[in-house]
Amino acid sequence: MTKLLIGNLNEVDIKGSRKLRVGDTEIALFRLSSGEVLAVENRCPHKGGLLSEGMVCGSKVHCPLHDWRIELHTGEVQAPDTGHVTTYEVEVDHATGSLYLTI
Amino acid sequence: MTVKRKKLILIGNGMAGVRAIEHLLKLAPEAYEITIVGTEPYPNYNRIMLSSVLAGGASLDEIIINDLEWYSSFNITLYTGHTVTSIDTAARTVYTDKGVTAAYDELILATGSNPFMLPIPGTEKEGVIAFRDIKDTQIMQDVSQKYSKALVIGGGLLGLEAARGLLHLGMDVSVVHIHEYIMERQLDEAASRMLRGELEAQGMKFLLKKQSEAILGKKRVKGLLFADGEMAEADLIVMAVGIKPNVMLARSSGIEVNRGIVVNDYMETSLSGIYAVGECAEHRGIAYGLVAPLYEQGAVLAKRLAGAPTEGYAGSVTSTKLKVSGVDVFSAGQYIEQPGTKALRFQDETEGIYKKLVIQEDKLIGAVLFGDTNDGAQLFSMIKKGENIKGREKELLLGIPADALASPKGNRLEGMPDDEIICGCNGVTKGTIAEVITAGGCTSVGQIKACTKASASCGGCKPLVEGLLQLYAGEAAVTVKEGICGCTTLGRDEIVAEIKRMKLTTVKEVMHVLSWSNEEGCPKCRPSLNYYLGMLWPEEYVDENESRYTNERYHANIQKDGTYSVVPRIYGGVTSPAELIKIAEVAVKYDVPLVKFTGGQRLDLLGVKKEDLPKMWEELDMPSGHAYGKTLRTVKTCVGSTFCRFGTQDALGMGIRLEKAFERLNAPGKVKLAVSGCPRNCAEATIKDFGVVAIDGGWELHVGGNGGVHVRATDLLCVVKTDDEVLEWASAFLQYYREQAGWNERTAQWIERVGLDSIKQALESPEERAALVERIQKTLSLTTDPWKQIVNTPELRKNFEAISLPETV
Numbered sequence A: 001m002t003k004l005l006i007g008n009l010n011e012v013d014i015k016g017s018r019k020l021r022v023g024d025t026e027i028a029l030f031r032l033s034s035g036e037v038l039a040v041e042n043r044c045p046h047k048g049g050l051l052s053e054g055m056v057c058g059s060k061v062h063c064p065l066h067d068w069r070i071e072l073h074t075g076e077v078q079a080p081d082t083g084h085v086t087t088y089e090v091e092v093d094h095a096t097g098s099l100y101l102t103i
Numbered sequence B: 001m002t003v004k005r006k007k008l009i010l011i012g013n014g015m016a017g018v019r020a021i022e023h024l025l026k027l028a029p030e031a032y033e034i035t036i037v038g039t040e041p042y043p044n045y046n047r048i049m050l051s052s053v054l055a056g057g058a059s060l061d062e063i064i065i066n067d068l069e070w071y072s073s074f075n076i077t078l079y080t081g082h083t084v085t086s087i088d089t090a091a092r093t094v095y096t097d098k099g100v101t102a103a104y105d106e107l108i109l110a111t112g113s114n115p116f117m118l119p120i121p122g123t124e125k126e127g128v129i130a131f132r133d134i135k136d137t138q139i140m141q142d143v144s145q146k147y148s149k150a151l152v153i154g155g156g157l158l159g160l161e162a163a164r165g166l167l168h169l170g171m172d173v174s175v176v177h178i179h180e181y182i183m184e185r186q187l188d189e190a191a192s193r194m195l196r197g198e199l200e201a202q203g204m205k206f207l208l209k210k211q212s213e214a215i216l217g218k219k220r221v222k223g224l225l226f227a228d229g230e231m232a233e234a235d236l237i238v239m240a241v242g243i244k245p246n247v248m249l250a251r252s253s254g255i256e257v258n259r260g261i262v263v264n265d266y267m268e269t270s271l272s273g274i275y276a277v278g279e280c281a282e283h284r285g286i287a288y289g290l291v292a293p294l295y296e297q298g299a300v301l302a303k304r305l306a307g308a309p310t311e312g313y314a315g316s317v318t319s320t321k322l323k324v325s326g327v328d329v330f331s332a333g334q335y336i337e338q339p340g341t342k343a344l345r346f347q348d349e350t351e352g353i354y355k356k357l358v359i360q361e362d363k364l365i366g367a368v369l370f371g372d373t374n375d376g377a378q379l380f381s382m383i384k385k386g387e388n389i390k391g392r393e394k395e396l397l398l399g400i401p402a403d404a405l406a407s408p409k410g411n412r413l414e415g416m417p418d419d420e421i422i423c424g425c426n427g428v429t430k431g432t433i434a435e436v437i438t439a440g441g442c443t444s445v446g447q448i449k450a451c452t453k454a455s456a457s458c459g460g461c462k463p464l465v466e467g468l469l470q471l472y473a474g475e476a477a478v479t480v481k482e483g484i485c486g487c488t489t490l491g492r493d494e495i496v497a498e499i500k501r502m503k504l505t506t507v508k509e510v511m512h513v514l515s516w517s518n519e520e521g522c523p524k525c526r527p528s529l530n531y532y533l534g535m536l537w538p539e540e541y542v543d544e545n546e547s548r549y550t551n552e553r554y555h556a557n558i559q560k561d562g563t564y565s566v567v568p569r570i571y572g573g574v575t576s577p578a579e580l581i582k583i584a585e586v587a588v589k590y591d592v593p594l595v596k597f598t599g600g601q602r603l604d605l606l607g608v609k610k611e612d613l614p615k616m617w618e619e620l621d622m623p624s625g626h627a628y629g630k631t632l633r634t635v636k637t638c639v640g641s642t643f644c645r646f647g648t649q650d651a652l653g654m655g656i657r658l659e660k661a662f663e664r665l666n667a668p669g670k671v672k673l674a675v676s677g678c679p680r681n682c683a684e685a686t687i688k689d690f691g692v693v694a695i696d697g698g699w700e701l702h703v704g705g706n707g708g709v710h711v712r713a714t715d716l717l718c719v720v721k722t723d724d725e726v727l728e729w730a731s732a733f734l735q736y737y738r739e740q741a742g743w744n745e746r747t748a749q750w751i752e753r754v755g756l757d758s759i760k761q762a763l764e765s766p767e768e769r770a771a772l773v774e775r776i777q778k779t780l781s782l783t784t785d786p787w788k789q790i791v792n793t794p795e796l797r798k799n800f801e802a803i804s805l806p807e808t809v
Helices: B015-027 B047-054 B068-073 B134-146 B157-168 B189-201 B248-252 B291-306 B376-385 B393-398 B402-414 B430-438 B445-452 B462-476 B492-502 B507-513 B525-536 B550-554 B577-589 B610-620 B651-662 B723-740 B747-754 B756-762 B766-781 B786-792 B794-800
Strands: A003-008 A016-022 A025-031 A037-041 A055-057 A060-062 A069-071 A087-093 A098-102 B006-011 B032-038 B077-080 B084-088 B093-096 B101-103 B106-109 B113-115 B128-130 B149-153 B172-177 B205-208 B212-217 B221-226 B231-233 B236-239 B243-245 B261-263 B274-276 B281-283 B319-324 B327-333 B342-348 B353-360 B363-370 B421-423 B564-566 B594-597 B603-608 B632-637 B671-676 B690-695 B698-703 B715-720
Touching (some): B006 B015, B006 B101, B015 B032, B047 B134, B047 B157, B084 B248, B128 B134, B134 B157, B134 B236, B149 B157, B157 B189, B189 B205, B189 B353, B189 B363, B221 B236, B274 B291, B319 B376, B363 B376, B421 B462, B430 B462, B507 B525, B564 B610, B603 B610, B610 B786, B610 B794, B651 B723, B690 B723, B698 B723, B715 B723, B723 B756, B723 B766, B747 B756, B786 B794
Parallel strands (some): B032 B077, B106 B274, B149 B172, B149 B236, B261 B281, B671 B690
Antiparallel strands (some): A003 A098, A016 A025, A025 A037, A060 A069, A087 A098, B084 B093, B093 B101, B113 B243, B319 B327, B327 B363, B342 B353, B353 B363, B564 B603, B594 B603, B690 B698
16 A cells, blocks of 8 residues: 555546556546545446546546446446446645545 | 144255245245255355456345345244255155254255366366355455466356456456357357457457366466466466256265256156255256246246146246346357358447347247347247247347337237246246236336346346336336436426526536436536536536536547547648648657548547647647537538539538538537538538538528438528528528527437428528527637637646656655
8 A cells, every 4th residue: 555645636627537547557536526536447347438538427427438327435336337446545635735645 | 823834945045946935935935844954154145146246346245135034034944054965865854964954844955056177187276266156256355365367267157257257356367268269158159259359358368279188286276287288377267167966965865867956847856755946957958057947947846835836847948148347248049040040140340239130930049149138138038939020030130119119018928927037137027027016016117126126137128127017007107207317307498498587507506496316417417508508698608618528528539448539620621731741740740540531521630648639739730620529510512613514603612611600619419511512412411410502593501411320311491592691591590409409419300300390480580590690600709719728728738637647655
């Protein structure tokens, strides 16, 4: 488990996303309307769609390829589809806006 | 209680046996005192779901079918972790390895199967397992934490499920298969190849035509040696080459055994009072390894034990439905063509869909579906029924619209026996569904799903469930009022009227005021509200980028691998050597893998990385071609009077003028125009949303054409004399479409819906046209080129790049 400083809150738009690569893993970072910042592996379990390019609705992202819905808190694919996406812990330092990712 | 209950013992606490007991308890709850003995330390769980557990999609708790409470609620005595070692058939007593002795009047053997382990040296080594039960699943999870290389021997259903699970656990997985193509028992070669392609794309590797010779390693497995002398490394070997009925106990008890325990049509073995059901049973020479037949057997056995009439079990036509990492595969019946059979095939490699029907003497005898298995349940039912399909073959192959299905399906469902399985995933019979509708008061598919789990898993049987709902609920069947999406029950016109009436100004406000059921909407309603608000309030509304689809957010078309394509605008399809050189240089510089002419007379640079997009736009220094949006795409032209011998008008000039006038216009759907310089119509203007065709001394204006999904020829709107009138009518028509159509409704669909006459009427008066022209001009005057805007705005540009390189804290 490593903790990485990955950037600042103001670099991610609300209901928007940014991506980053750590080793061989591409990670999608999301900032929700609630203010939370969540991170999941940037790969839809269906056909490998980039979740970072999807539409964020509440705490779910819709994969841009075939509209699979993924709950960003848990990484669970929502019914009627099934599957799971790896989630990563993100901490926000609200004093500085720094974002830390644990991988 | 005066009647003494008979003692019933079930050996084997798995899906088939417990299913029979469940059924029996419904038919004759008071008849037996039941004891169940099982080797595994768990209550009855769904073995089919083990792959989901492996993939992390379900927990162990979630795959339990009958929890301990269920057993106690029916006063069933349960011995888990006990194996029955012998049956004294004379004394009607069973003995377990833990010293329990139990007497029976009736005995069911549901001992299931054992995984078949290849008879090769080394199978006893650590790290060599099967994929059969919870324990195997747990071993795989543990091994994946410490080791990386896994081999799965067997490219059948079970092997692929195991391999998929191991992939999910992060292991490097190769599937070893003795045949040339995988799943040869369920698929024909074409479907098998497509499946392999999909799986390879997900990281699965294959070693085909490989016969395993020996497992290498000292204490723990190190590798696998093949008959051809080659070797593959492995930290884990999963054997998934097959299963064999577990008949040891039956054989040692003197019960007739062939491959499985031999049973008749009533699941009775050779000894009276002893029955066998499930994978351990052999019926008319066949031991089944799939869930649906086992449930059918269970239903027959339950009736037998309850003394209810039954015609017995006549064997099953089996179907396979598999979902490997999102790939749907289905096959049923005799799906390989034989002499005397005919096949119909449909293969669409762009969508990854393959369908094949095998027909003999006008009857459907087999089917393979790949990528789209929605019709599986229906085709399977037809195969089983052996109904004549003459004249409907193509319809069946290409799918039938649901509404057209209603009546024949009703008839077919009516004749179906009550114990026929409708939902193979959850073993729900027609009778059960009928009961929850007639006695349980279910009036929608959703309620049936909640009550019985029918259609809750793969959804393949949904058409049948819908059909049963129609059949039993008739008028009472509820079709929930459909809004523009699942978040609302309001239709387009209601929403637009409310936005106008209350002057709602943001997507969030609309959702809030109109009581959306999902707080932040979905990818259907968000873009549509964004469009309606922009159309209604062009000056005040700030477009919500986050409510647009990927393509429109990044102003490029996302491709299947996550790269994008760039299509610069080339007005009227007319370019110049200088422009071509510029495009070529950019394509070379950014290593663009594919350069292609589009159907709309421009150049498409495909396979561009997202982070390169802004730089390319900057260097191209051309406007966006909007090849990605619900907006004006291209204006296709012919050469016209500029060069053509037949040209009566300047089609190029008119095309360029139209394209410059309407570029960047937001619309409900994409808008395509074309201009032909003479009635030969080389620009194919009569299949465009707005088509202009030159005639001697004027222009014909055509509307509502489509050359895409549903080909529709245009209707003639009117004939005008001057170029300016073409612009006026085009402006008025497009603005009227913008104001009246639903989001995502192309002009062709819109005209079909509202009728040409209503449009002609709306555009009839010059005053009305002038007002529409003014409104569209206002909207157009507020647009800017998106590429330029992104290039010059760091706040927007940042979203095209990865967030700064991470540093360790």
